[in-house]
Amino acid sequence: MYTIPGTVSDAAAADLLGRAKSGEREAFEQLIGPLIEPGYHIAFGIMRDRQEAEDAVQEAALTAWRKIGQLREESSARAWFFKIVVNRSRMQRRGPWHSVIRLPDLDVVGRWNEERTARTLDLRTAVRELAENDRLLLFLHYGLDLPLEEVAPVVGLSPAGTKTRLYRVLKRLRPVLAESEGSIPWK
DSSP states (O other): OOOOTTOOOHHHHHHHHHHHHTTOHHHHHHHHGGGHHHHHHHHHHHHOOHHHHHHHHHHHHHHHHHHGGGSOTTSOHHHHHHHHHHHHHHHHOOSOOOOSSOOOOHHHHTTSOHHHHHHHHHHHHHHHTSOHHHHHHHIIIIISOOOHHHHHHHHTSOHHHHHHHHHHHHHHHHHHHHHHTTOOTTO
């Protein structure tokens, strides 16, 4: 699980948002800065190319700066920025999106026994077969540990719809997850 370092409290975020909306660059950097690295992980998951992911996050940050005035006070800056990253990455990507969840590379898996490797590959295959938004939902909730209320606007659903979608995705993955129990790196 990836935690976002340097995120601020709701009161501090509201203050930073107000200052950023008035054009204060330092406030914008404090608000969005801690989100750049997780934004990169999202972009890389979509694009599978480091340089393209970096470009997408830079473009997303520029878009966020230009459109900071459109962010409503009651909205989550984190969810808003991640939605910009997702949209920018989708517009920019050149090839198919394989997986947003980073499972271990085969080099790392090499030290595991063959049975565990096969189960991990089954899990990787099952995740790849999910719809794009379902993979994104899993990564945002389990990979970045975002609450469903913040994941919802990024995937374009209500919080209740997001919870239902997550339940259905996990239900589809349950047979593979049961076999892979204990070898799930993002659990």
